[in-house]
Amino acid sequence: MTAAAIDRAIRAAWRIEQPRLITTLSRMLRDVSLAEELTQDALLAALESWPATGVPDKPGAWLIATAKRRAFDQLRRSKMLARKHEMLLHELEREQETMPDLDTALDDNFGDELLRLIFTACHPLVSREARVALSLRMLCGLTTDEIARAFLVPESTVAQRIVRAKRTLSESGLGYETPRGEQLSPRLASVLEVIYLIFNEGYAAARGEEWLRPQLCDEALRMGRMLTRVAPQEPETLGLLALMELNASRTAARTDAAGEPVLLLDQDRARWDRLQIQRGMLALARARDLGGAGGFYVLQAEIVACHARALTPGETDWPCIANLYAQLAALVPSPVIELNRAVAVSMAEGPQAGLAIVEGLVDEPALKSYHLLPCVRGDLLQRLGRYREAQAAFEAAAGLACNKREQGLMRRRAREAIEAAGR
Amino acid sequence: MRFMYIVTSPQPMKGPSPELMTAMQTLSEREIKAGRMIDNGGLMPLQTGARVRIADGKLSVTDGPFVEAKEVIGGYAIFELRDKDEALAMAKEFMQLHLDHMPGWEGTCELRAFASPH
Numbered sequence: 385m386t387a388a389a390i391d392r393a394i395r396a397a398w399r400i401e402q403p404r405l406i407t408t409l410s411r412m413l414r415d416v417s418l419a420e421e422l423t424q425d426a427l428l429a430a431l432e433s434w435p436a437t438g439v440p441d442k443p444g445a446w447l448i449a450t451a452k453r454r455a456f457d458q459l460r461r462s463k464m465l466a467r468k469h470e471m472l473l474h475e476l477e478r479e480q481e482t483m484p485d486l487d488t489a490l491d492d493n494f495g496d497e498l499l500r501l502i503f504t505a506c507h508p509l510v511s512r513e514a515r516v517a518l519s520l521r522m523l524c525g526l527t528t529d530e531i532a533r534a535f536l537v538p539e540s541t542v543a544q545r546i547v548r549a550k551r552t553l554s555e556s557g558l559g560y561e562t563p564r565g566e567q568l569s570p571r572l573a574s575v576l577e578v579i580y581l582i583f584n585e586g587y588a589a590a591r592g593e594e595w596l597r598p599q600l601c602d603e604a605l606r607m608g609r610m611l612t613r614v615a616p617q618e619p620e621t622l623g624l625l626a627l628m629e630l631n632a633s634r635t636a637a638r639t640d641a642a643g644e645p646v647l648l649l650d651q652d653r654a655r656w657d658r659l660q661i662q663r664g665m666l667a668l669a670r671a672r673d674l675g676g677a678g679g680f681y682v683l684q685a686e687i688v689a690c691h692a693r694a695l696t697p698g699e700t701d702w703p704c705i706a707n708l709y710a711q712l713a714a715l716v717p718s719p720v721i722e723l724n725r726a727v728a729v730s731m732a733e734g735p736q737a738g739l740a741i742v743e744g745l746v747d748e749p750a751l752k753s754y755h756l757l758p759c760v761r762g763d764l765l766q767r768l769g770r771y772r773e774a775q776a777a778f779e780a781a782a783g784l785a786c787n788k789r790e791q792g793l794m795r796r797r798a799r800e801a802i803e804a805a806g807r
Numbered sequence: 808m809r810f811m812y813i814v815t816s817p818q819p820m821k822g823p824s825p826e827l828m829t830a831m832q833t834l835s836e837r838e839i840k841a842g843r844m845i846d847n848g849g850l851m852p853l854q855t856g857a858r859v860r861i862a863d864g865k866l867s868v869t870d871g872p873f874v875e876a877k878e879v880i881g882g883y884a885i886f887e888l889r890d891k892d893e894a895l896a897m898a899k900e901f902m903q904l905h906l907d908h909m910p911g912w913e914g915t916c917e918l919r920a921f922a923s924p925h
Binding site for chain 1: 837841842887889899
């Protein structure tokens with residue numbers, strides 16, 4: 385094996401063990417930040433010794449033993465042995481005497497520990513960017529460098545965010561525990577927001593390195609699955625998972641051979657991932673069974689599900705989609721959602737009905753520089769045969785579009801409108 | 808990346824020992840909660856199966872058990888993992904459980920990447 389192959393094998397073995405490693409250490413130390421550092425230390429230790437010894441038969445046991453030894457060392461070295469630490473030390477020593485084989489006992493608590501860890505990494509006290517970085521690092525085992533490259537920010541920025549977030553978590557004296565009762569709903573919303581943010585960064589982002597984007601989607605999906613497994617009774621969690629699975633199912637069809645984006649209605653639906661659609665539909669059905677219909681993520685998943693169910697674009701249930709957008713707009717009033725509703729209504733009832741909604745949005749300040757507004761308007765005007773107005777709308781859209789490809793597309797549509805007007 | 812794991816063992820197939828069963832359950836529970844295992848299942852012995860084969864331009868059906876079969880598939884699992892290195896580390900952990908909890912057992916865990924979008 386080459387040195388590079390050994391390095392990859394070590395990192396892979398570490399990543400496989402990472403979830404159990406960090407939950408075990410968090411449970412032992414009741415300190416997520418310290419647990420995370422020791423998890424990283426264990427990787428460094430492995431990178432030092434495994435090239436000579438080979439990857440051990442039980443890498444998990446080796447890593448946990450190493451991390452625990454370092455935890456002891458650190459606690460002993462610490463000049464200000466707080467009472468908590470002293471107690472911990474005794475507990476740990478006793479634990480080690482009485483339980484040489486920790487595996488079974490630790491695995492029993494894995495789900496609960498994981499849930500605690502998720503809620504801690506996504507604590508609303510921590511800024512959104514830091515929550516994202518902390519989750520990718522603590523829950524997915526991504527390196528600071530990988531996070532930085534995925535989000536196109538300097539590595540030092542990500543490192544700082546993580547350090548600050550950890551400090552906030554330690555200084556706030558937060559209990560390392562799963563929120564219950566009244567606290568649960570806002571805390572869960574914070575977790576779901578982080579997961580969806582990571583997913584969208586991978587799915588929609590126009591920045592970051594190409595190869596890391598699908599990985600961000602995968603990591604978000606993994607976190608979504610994690611959360612639905614350790615907290616299976618939350619409909620919005622299932623809704624988010626469904627939304628992500630259904631959106632991700634179209635990944636292969638979203639770009640053509642040249643890497644150019646393909647719009648939803650033009651996609652080759654044979655390239656949609658049926659296995660993933662099935663998983664999304666299953667999660668959505670469970671969300672509904674749990675009384676989740678009408679939730680923020682569930683509604684969005686229902687919209688995507690309408691597309692996923694249609695084997696051809698012509699089979700799309702547009703009235704249903706229009707209705708779902710109306711429900712979504714009532715839940716979270718937003719001009720962007722209204723614009724989407726206008727498109728669905730135009731497909732269900734014709735361009736005139738859609739245009740009526742769009743005209744109501746023209747003076748919306750939030751959409752002043754949003755190129756999709758004149759784009760949709762131009763499209764509806766074109767379908768109504770009002771070519772001169774359509775041309776003007778597409779010209780306006782070209783002026784607002786943020787990249788060359790979209791500008792080109794808008795100019796082409798403007799030209800087509802002129803040609804149609806001349807016929 | 809999506810991977811399929813197929814576990815085969817020499818005939819006659821022996822079911823897992825209770826210790827191995829427990830260890831595998833612990834591992835799969837962990838992997839499901841970690842969001843990496845998507846699906847898994849054990850397969851019933853060969854007599855429950857059948858084979859439909861094409862040879863010399865003809866279909867033929869053979870009911871199980873197939874005495875001539877040297878190796879049989881005992882089970883499968885589907886995982887979502889980052890790369891082949893991770894997939895390999897996972898397979899080694901799974902097979903180590905067999906080594907630890909069912910001494911004398913021999914078999915193969917083959918892993919294959921799905922021909923999928925990502």
